[in-house]
Amino acid sequence: MATFVLVPGAWLGAWAWEDTARALRERGHTALPLTLTGLAEHADQGEPETDLNTHIADITGFIERNDLRDVTLVAHSYAAAPVTGAAGRLSDRLKRLVYVDSAPFAAGMRMLDLMPPQAADQLRQQVDASGDGWRLPMPPLEVLGLSSSLDGLDESQRNLLRSRATPQPFGTYTQRLDGPSEPGPGVDRVLVACHDFTGLLAAGVPMLAYLNQPPWRRFDLPTGHWALLSAPAELADILDKAVS
Incomplete structure (x- = not known):
């Protein structure tokens, strides 16, 4: 049986993994x-200095304090950034990396690099106007729904996402990944691609082409970006298959 450490994306906490975690434990x-x-129950620990390195330290510290070995480390969305950083520091403790609707970050990359400059400027304005200069509120679901990211979420799940999301420390978006970012050669690598991501892969985006080649193994999950909420049992099935 496998040991999973499940890291949620922006605005989320461990709560978002509850149903998937329960299904994995049942297996x-x-x-x-x-x-x-x-974030979430740790919102009061955030401060203007909270950044990507803070979250990398959260992950490495959790695994090292609990002396976890042969870990399957799972990243959803934004968590790809700190998980990539943690993987470069934890290779001897990792058995597998799983990226859910996300991909590893290259050294020197930051979250803001994933969007056009105008969109990044809009986020900065939101942080200044509504986040005390250091917190990024979650966009309204009406904005998120402009893509297929909300596919699969019923009204109760949308309400859960809306009510439990907490502002993201913006330093995690602005700081670039530094330090080691490559896991050891023996670490298994898995991609779980949802609707938007499968579209990018099908379009042949050059910077993502490597994800369709060994050592990567790809599983497609026909749901929106928030698979932790829209398809938790199906996500657990894929994670179970990935470690079998």
């Missing part, structure tokens, strides 16, 4: 959801 696995600094 005999150890499933450990993690809340990062400044």
Whole structure:
């Protein structure tokens, strides 16, 4: 049986993994959801200095304090950034990396690099206007719904996402990934691609082409970006298959 450390994306906490974690435990696995600094029940620990390195330290510290070995480390969305950083520091403790609707970050990359300059400027304005200069509120669901990211979420799940999301420390978006970012050569690598991501892969985006080649193994999950909420049992099935 596998040991999963489950890291949620922006604005989320360990709560978002609850149903997937429960399904994994029912299959005999150890499933450990993690809340990062400044989010959910750890919101009061956030401060203007909270950044990407803070979240990398959260992940590495959690795994090392609990002396976890042969870990399957799972990143959803934004968590790809700190998980990539943590993977470069934890290779001897990792058995597998899983990126859910996300991909590893290259050294020197930051979250703001994933969007056009105008969109990044809009986020900065939101942080200044509504986040005390250091917190990024979650966009309204009406904005998120302009893509297929909300596919699969019923009204109760949308309300849960809306009510439990907490502002993201913006330093996690502005700081570039530094330090080691490559896991050891023996670490298994898995991609779980949802609707938007499968579209990018099908379009042949050059910077993502490597994800369709060994050592990567790809599983497609026909739901929106928030698979933790829209398809938790199906996501657990894929994670179970990935470690079998």
